[in-house]
Amino acid sequence: MNAPSPLATVRATAMGYAPRVMQGRGWVVAGLLAVPVGLSLVISMVARIKGMDGDPAEVLRIFHEVLVKMMLPIMALVAAPAGIREDLEQRTLPLLLVRPAPAWALPLGKGLPWFVWGAAWLVLAALGLQAVGGDPSLLLGRIAALVGAWWGELALMTLVGLLFKRGTLWGALYFFIWEPLVRIFPPFLQRLTFTHHIESLAGSRAAQVQTHQLLAQEQVSTHPAVALLALLAFGIICWALAGWKLHRTPVGLAGSEAEG
C-alpha cells in the first residue's frame, strides 16, 4: 500500500474535519462577523426609512475599527485552537500520526475548513457593509484584505498554537498589543503588521479620518498586489512551519512531548 501524497492528505483531512465548522465554535466565528454587520444593516435600514443616506465614512469605521482590529483577530483566536492544536490537547493526534500520511500536511488539512468557513462569512460581511453604504469601488479590495488577512492570521495562530503551550495568549498579545503599538514605532515596522497590508488592499483611510486614527505614521504606500502577495506568502510560510514543527516533534499518547 502506498502512502498518501501530501495533497491527498490535505484533502482527506479537510474533508474529514469539515463538519466541525458547522458546530458550536464555527457559529461563534460566524457570529463575530454577523452580529456587528447585521446591526449596522439594521441601523442603516432604520436610517434610510427616516430619509437619511448611508455614510461611507461609517462603513470605513466599522470595517477598520470593528472587523479588522477586533473581529478578525478574535476569529483567528477562536478558530485556530480547533485546528491541529485541538487534536494535540484532546490527545487524538496519535490516531493521525500513526498513519503513513505526511504529518507536515496535517495542520493545513485541519485548518483549511476553518479558512473556507471564515472566508465565506468575511465575504458576506463585506457585502453586508456594501449594503450599509460602502464605496463600490473598494468592495473587491475589502474582500481581498479580509480574506488575505484571515489566511495569514489563522496560519499564524496555528503555528503559535504548536510552538507555545499558551499560544492563544501569545496570539492575543500580538494582535492587541503589537499591532496598535506600531503607530509609535519607526515607519518600516508597520510593514510587519496585518493592518498595514489590509489598509493597502482596502484603500487608504486618509481622506476620511483624522490623522490620529491612521494606523501608522506614514501613508500606506505598498501596492495592493504586493500586500496581497505578502499576506498569502506569510500564510503559506506559517502553515509550512506548523507542518515542520509537527513533523519534527514527537507527540506521544500523553501529548505533552509537543509542548513548547
Next chain:
Amino acid sequence: MISLDRASLRYGPILGLSPTTFHLPDGGGITGLLGPNGAGKSSLLQLLSGLLPPSGGEVKVFGQPPFRNPEVLARLGMVPEGDRLPMGLRADRWLRMMGELSGLSGEDLGAAVARSLETVGMADRAHLTFTRMSKGMRQRIRLAQALLHNPQLLILDEPFNGLDPEARLTLMALLRDLAARGTRILVSSHILGEIAQLTDRILLLFRGRLLAEGTVTEIRQLLDRHPVELRLTGEAQVLARWAVEQPELAALRMEEGAVVLSIRSPRDLLPRLQKAAAEGGVPLESLDPLDLNLDAVFQYLTKDHA
C-alpha cells in the same frame, strides 16, 4: 518483525523505559505486554508504533525505524489507550478519512471501511456521531480504524479498559481470529486475567524494565528461588512426614485435611510424589497447584523488583 536493541525512552528527567532488548518474530500470534500502571507499557508501544523516537538504542519494526516512517506505518495498526475520538464527527466519515490517510482510495476505500465495520460489528451504527455512541461502541470504532489497511502488526494499548464483560469477550474473540489469520498482535494490559485468556506469550514490564519474556511456564521456571505452592489433600500428617524428607521442600503449613507445601523445582518433586502415591506410600487424595497462574508469576516478579 519487531526488534529492540537497548532501546530506552526518557520524558525529560523521567525514565519511561530502561534500555530494553527483545525480538518478536514474523507471523501471526498474540503477545501480551503485561505490567502495572506506570510499568512502561505505553512507552514501549509508542516506540513501536512510531509515535516517539527512542532516547537511546534502536527500535526496528519490519526492519526499519518506525518514527515518522510511512513504509512502516503503512503496515501497522494502532489502537491507543483511552476513550479519545474527535467528538462531533460521524464514525463512517471519520473512518473514510483515516482510510485515505492510510493510502486507500476509490472502491478499495469503501470496501475497507465496510469490511472493518463488519469485523467489529458496527456496520449498522456507523452513521452515529461519536458523541452518541457508548464507550464500547467507540472502542470498536477505534479498533476498526486500526484494521482499515489490513495491518500486519496490530498494537493495542489497554484495549479492554472500560468494556463490559460481553464486549471484552467479543474483542478477545476478534483478536484471536485476527491472529489466526496471520496478524501479529501486541496487546498491553495491567489486568492479568485478560492477558492470560488471550495468550500464553507475555512480556512482563515493571518500572520501565523488561522483567521477563516467554510463556507463563517459561517465566515460572526462571523463578527457582520462589517456591511453588501445592496443596496436598489426604492424611495431612502422613503427607507432611513424607514432605519433610524431600530436599525441594522450602516451607510447609498444615490445614484441615491438607498440607500446603512450598517447593522448589516442582518438576523434580512431582514425579516422586506421583510414584509414592501410586505405590501407596503417600495417602494422597488430590493435588492443587496454588500459584502456577499468571497472577502468581506477576506477584513474584514484581515483588522482587519493588
